[in-house]
Amino acid sequence: MTVLENVAFGLRVRNRRPSEAEILRRVRELLALVQIPELASRFPDQVSGGQRQRVALARALAIEPRLLLLDEPFGALDALVRKDVRRWVRGLHDRLGISTILVTHDQEEAMEMADRVAVMQRGRIVQCDTTEALLREPATPFVAGFLGEATQLDCQIRSGVAHFDPLPLPPMRVALPDGEAQAFLRPGDIAVLAGPGAFTVRALRDATEERCRIVVDLGGVLLDATTANGHAPQRGAACRIVPRGGMIFDANGQRARAEPLTRALVS
Template sequence: MSVEIAGLTRRFGAGRPALHGVELLVRGGEFVALLGPSGSGKTTLLRVLAGLDVPDAGQVRIDGRDVAGVPARARGIGFVFQSYALFRHMTVFENVAFGLRVRPRGARPREAEIAARVRRLLELVQVPELERRYPEQISGGQRQRVALARALAIEPRLLLLDEPFGALDAQVRKDLRIWLRGLHDRLGITTLFVTHDQDEAMAVADRIAILREGRVAQFDEPAALFDRPADAFVAGFLGEANRLPCRVAGGLAHFAPLPLAPVPAAVADGPALAFVRPAALVATPGGEGVVRGARHDGRVLHLSVQLGDTLLEATPAPGWEGPRRDDRCGLRIASALVFPADAAD
């Protein structure tokens, strides 16, 4: 099921629009993450797609059909809220069955079919033993799986997830996002997933839409966003980066007064801002910098290096074993993303 969003705008009061001319095309069967800072419009966009909110302008087409005026329950969309929104007075079984039981009589499955479908779904999300329990009797991760089962009970071809793992601890989040991606692949449905966690988005999504102030700043595959950001906002928002003011002249970015060699920059001459990933800022023994700290992320050693009045994140050069606090070091920029200063606001 494809999703096409054209010129979508939503205002709340007289302030800046929550959504402002959003354009997005999601292919059928794709797993797309919506990523951005708080207030960027992620949840509003999801609610408009679900039919829980109405846009002021623009169009939403689901599988080629304009859904303006189509109520939420008639869109055939599964929606999982951040709070899970399970009914506390219902067992797990009844929560999952709810969407089937409230259908009009002519479209409602028979009771035996409802029971069979609920139990298949509880098997699918790997909690079949919980059907008689109530939400307060199960863990947060289990409630998340039950909420997904309830969303899937109506057999949606489009699944919308609003920060579904926000209340869970890091390890449970990691396990569930891997499981969710596998579930998506097995079912072949289209999934839109709101998250504030960049690692989560990079790990599970086919493509990521980065939102800023109600607009889509860039929509691309994770590697392309990281390596070829469309603007300074995306470069600074996604991943870690050192931000270095510079001046471009003759195709080179110069970093004076910092003792860093110029690097190529494909922007017009003038003030600019360079984003240098820690892996692209190479520290070598001896020089004008001073190591102020070190941390290991499980894969790479990161150094905090003071260069003049500036504190930078760098990676030791191959062969430099065990750099320590207060070691002197030099810094070399292997690559940088450079944008004109007036485009970096």
């Protein structure tokens, strides 16, 4: 079927089928809405992957649904087209006001498109909230490790202080009982200081930004971090790291925000 016939299909099989003139009017209106009116007479092998996604969306919208379900809708698109199409879909959603459920394995996609994100583990929803709340207040260690590129480290809490032995990572203050715990440190939680130290710079990311992303290595333990002062050390150079903070869960799943013992070196 042509693009026009694809979009019209849902209207033509309804019990109360509109007139052919109304169907054509509605289809042309939808093709204009999804910004492909010139493709009406083309066949599937004559349009691109991104254009096919727009045809599929127009076909779904033709029957005026109260709820739109999108299951991995951008998976077949290349990275650049996928980003453009998902931003366009989010804008279309805002204009039409249709409630939408999007299933995706792409965290960036979920965080960019959704007002609320439901994180699933083993088929069950473990937390449903805004992106900001999920990153700031993860309900479980799984959520903390799943979202936001956090590095997970084992630690030992003694007298309100988390120790990371044998890693030469400075301890942090945390309001949790003594015992084994898991720390989740996001790149912004770890500052890299150039100069002699136990860590080695393995990779640079976003090196043009004011706060450069860096991957540092200590005996096979890799940490995602950022520069403390905007000056990125060279790949392979020695460095040391200072924590700015982090999220820690004790063995019972109790969560607390960790803070550095001193802030003198992490400004």
